[in-house]
Structure formats: structure tokens, C-alpha cells
Amino acid sequence: MTDKIKILVIDDEPSIVDALRERLEFYGYEVVSANDGLEGLKKAESESPDIIILDIIMPKMHGFEVCKRLKEKPSTKHIPVILITGAGIEDIAKNEPALQAAACLAKPYEARKLSETIHDIVEKYLKK
Numbered sequence: 769m770t771d772k773i774k775i776l777v778i779d780d781e782p783s784i785v786d787a788l789r790e791r792l793e794f795y796g797y798e799v800v801s802a803n804d805g806l807e808g809l810k811k812a813e814s815e816s817p818d819i820i821i822l823d824i825i826m827p828k829m830h831g832f833e834v835c836k837r838l839k840e841k842p843s844t845k846h847i848p849v850i851l852i853t854g855a856g857i858e859d860i861a862k863n864e865p866a867l868q869a870a871a872c873l874a875k876p877y878e879a880r881k882l883s884e885t886i887h888d889i890v891e892k893y894l895k896k
Contacts, residue, residue: 772796772797772798773796773797773798773818773819773890773894774797774798774799774800774815774816774817774818774819775792775797775798775799775800775817775818775819775820775821775886776799776800776801776802776808776811776812776815776817776819776820776821777789777792777799777800777801777802777820777821778801778802778804778805778807778808778811778820778821778822778823778826778831778834779801779803779821779822779823779826779852780803780804780823780826780827781823782803784823784875785801785803788821788882789801791879791882791883792886795883795886797886800815800817804826804827804828804829805826805828805829805830805831805833805834806828806829808820808822808829808834809829809834809837809838812838812844812847813841813843813844817847818847818848818890818894819847819848819849819850819870819886819889819890819894820838820847820848820849820850821849821850821852822834822835822849822850822851822852822869823851823852823853824851824852824853824855825853825854825855831851831853835849835851835868835869836868839868848869848870848871848889848892848893848894849868849869849870850869850870850871850872850873850882850885850886850889851869851871851872851873852872852873852874852875852877853872853873853874853875854874854875855874870889870892870893871885871888871889873885
């Protein structure tokens with residue numbers, strides 16, 4: 769049997785983290801979380817997640833900066849990142865760090881769309 773896929777959720781809204789945790793655990797994923805970008809960078813190092821779900825608009829460090837730093841570090845650059853935001857997707861596409869993300873979803877997103885996105889990332893990046 770294979771190990772569970774570990775997903776790090778980085779979002780400053782506790783209700784969103786709780787909802788994501790509940791849904792992802794229902795689908796069999798292991799979930800760890802961080803409340804802001806700085807904590808998210810630390811957890812990416814210490815937890816070695818398989819996938820990161822990253823909010824863009826957060827205190828302490830903007831999600832684009834978090835994504836940029838993740839992609840610059842040899843120990844985290846391989847981790848697929850799903851950007852989520854309440855801002856327009858058009859704004860995301862113009863940002864350099866977003867181009868390094870595996871996917872971008874606008875809030876509110878459909879549970880089915882998130883599930884499909886994670887499945888696609890598992891198939892593309894994590895299947896060996």
C-alpha cells in the first residue's frame with residue numbers, strides 16, 4: 769500500500785482551512801496547514817508535502833512571494849502548487865510566480881473542480 773498524499777494548505781481564513789481539511793481528508797489525503805506565508809514556508813520545509821494549496825492574499829507574506837520562494841529553493845521547487853484567490857484569475861495570470869504554479873483556482877471554487885485539479889496534479893507530477 770502506498771503512503772497517503774500529504775497536502776499543505778496555506779490560508780489565513782480558518783473556515784477555509786477547516787473546509788479544505790474536511791474535504792481532503794474525506795478523499796483520503798493527509799492535511800497539514802499554515803495560517804500565513806511565513807509559517808507556510810517553514811511547514812513546506814518541515815512537512816515535505818506532496819502538494820501545496822496556497823492562498824494569494826494573506827498577511828505577513830503575499831502568496832505570490834511564497835510561491836516564488838518555494839520555487840527558488842531546491843528542497844521545495846518540485847512541489848506542485850495550486851494557487852487560490854478571491855481576486856480575478858486574470859490578475860493571477862499576469863504574475864510571474866503564478867506561471868510556476870501547477871494550477872490556479874478562483875474562490876469560491878467548486879469542490880468537484882478542486883478534486884479534479886488535485887487528481888490531475890497527482891497523475892502528472894506524482895505518479896511514478
